[in-house]
Amino acid sequence: MFTGRIEEIGVVETVRGDRVTVRAPASAARIRPGGSLNVSGVCVTVEDVADGAFTATVSAETRRRSTFDDLAAGRAVALEPALTLGDPLDGHLVQGHVDAVGKVTAAEQQGAGRRVWIRPPTRFLPRVAAKGSIAVDGASLTVAEVVKDRFSVVLVPATLAATRLGELEAGDRVNLESDVVARLAGRPDTATLARAVRALPWAGHLPGRAGVDKAVAQLAAGGGVVVWDGDREAEGDVVFAGAIMRPESFTFLLTQVCGHPTVPCAPGVLDRLEIDPIPGEGDRHGTRPHVPVDLAAGTGTGVSAAERAATVRRLADPGAAPADFLRPGHVFPLAARPGGLAERGGHTEATVAMCVAAATSPVGVCCEVMNPDGTMAGPADLEAAALRWGLPLVDVADLRAWL
Ligand SMILES: O=C(CO)[C@H](O)[C@H](O)COP(=O)(O)O
Numbered sequence: 001m002f003t004g005r006i007e008e009i010g011v012v013e014t015v016r017g018d019r020v021t022v023r024a025p026a027s028a029a030r031i032r033p034g035g036s037l038n039v040s041g042v043c044v045t046v047e048d049v050a051d052g053a054f055t056a057t058v059s060a061e062t063r064r065r066s067t068f069d070d071l072a073a074g075r076a077v078a079l080e081p082a083l084t085l086g087d088p089l090d091g092h093l094v095q096g097h098v099d100a101v102g103k104v105t106a107a108e109q110q111g112a113g114r115r116v117w118i119r120p121p122t123r124f125l126p127r128v129a130a131k132g133s134i135a136v137d138g139a140s141l142t143v144a145e146v147v148k149d150r151f152s153v154v155l156v157p158a159t160l161a162a163t164r165l166g167e168l169e170a171g172d173r174v175n176l177e178s179d180v181v182a183r184l185a186g187r188p189d190t191a192t193l194a195r196a197v198r199a200l201p202w203a204g205h206l207p208g209r210a211g212v213d214k215a216v217a218q219l220a221a222g223g224g225v226v227v228w229d230g231d232r233e234a235e236g237d238v239v240f241a242g243a244i245m246r247p248e249s250f251t252f253l254l255t256q257v258c259g260h261p262t263v264p265c266a267p268g269v270l271d272r273l274e275i276d277p278i279p280g281e282g283d284r285h286g287t288r289p290h291v292p293v294d295l296a297a298g299t300g301t302g303v304s305a306a307e308r309a310a311t312v313r314r315l316a317d318p319g320a321a322p323a324d325f326l327r328p329g330h331v332f333p334l335a336a337r338p339g340g341l342a343e344r345g346g347h348t349e350a351t352v353a354m355c356v357a358a359a360t361s362p363v364g365v366c367c368e369v370m371n372p373d374g375t376m377a378g379p380a381d382l383e384a385a386a387l388r389w390g391l392p393l394v395d396v397a398d399l400r401a402w403l
Pocket residue numbers: 229233237260262283285286287334346347348349366367368
């Protein structure tokens with residue numbers, strides 16, 4: 001978490017593939033590998049620090065969604081280290097998650113300051129309110145006014161001195177992040193706003209190793225994790241560990257997440273329980289569905305959240321036997337590839353890998369996030385949902401890199 005108070009202007013030294021090195025003596029003296037830094041509005045995890053410079057990985061996704069798509073040596077970047085408990089909130093709460101790239105339409109001197117007009121994408125406009133807060137290239141600013149398709153900010157001399165925003169001219173592009181409260185309040189489900197805000201320090205998109213560690217800890221504690229698969233299905237799933245699946249978690253999947261809950265298993269589990277693959281051509285993405293099952297000892301139809309959670313827990317139980325299950329039932333197992341995430345980057349393999357990393361049995365539950373209008377959730381929807389639900393959001397690519 002940041003507050004949008006720029007501490008230093010760094011200069012990009014090298015860009016090699018997705019590894020970026022920035023010369024920034026003050027920040028380098030303060031930050032440790034693994035720490036977070038806001039770089040012109042983008043939260044990055046620092047990997048190396050040496051000789052007054054730091055190096056971080058900037059993913060292709062981040063580049064696409066920010067002005068980092070033209071990152072190059074010599075470029076000046078605004079830097080702010082992550083807040084620690086007790087730091088003053090001189091600006092507003094900033095996450096370093098770029099919502100949109102805006103275009104400067106005009107910049108003019110105004111007394112000792114400068115007024116800059118910015119046109120954001122239309123979808124972003126509802127999040128901009130006159131006298132509200134906005135982060136522009138990571139700097140916390142107050143929106144002066146909103147007119148039709150654009151808004152203005154006034155840069156006071158202190159901001160001009162601490163940032164490079166005074167150099168902005170018509171045509172320049174800037175990273176924008178709306179005030180986190182405006183982002184949440186714009187959502188229909190405001191009843192959960194307070195809960196989400198309480199969870200803000202770790203909810204939402206968590207890139208890199210830190211996100212993977214948080215996701216594994218969350219799963220081990222019986223919580224859910226949102227996993228984004230941008231390169232393959234372009235869908236996000238909410239994942240739980242099967243061995244400790246609670247009825248409430250299943251209810252949440254059915255009523256909030258709204259996709260098709262399935263139960264990824266290590267292949268040996270399904271072989272041992274004699275649960276066979278469903279014959280056929282298979283789906284478009286190589287998912288391996290097996291015959292759905294119910295717990296034989298259940299008394300109802302097997303559909304209730306409590307019964308489905310009990311079936312999942314039994315699938316995850318190393319002492320379970322083939323006769324414990326009725327076939328067909330209402331819980332849908334999927335077989336992970338024997339080689340796990342190294343062989344295939346599906347939610348199936350991601351779920352099993354996270355369960356193993358969480359030291360639970362290699363059986364979990366995953367369910368695609370569907371928007372209330374029936375469309376599948378994209379990256380911005382997922383980020384809003386993860387914040388609303390108070391869940392961490394991680395990328396399959398990071399799970400593949402670290403698990
Ligand atoms: O159930 C599914 C497809 O049938 C889901 O998409 C689920 O996310 C697991 O699939 P994959 O491993 O292909 O991501």
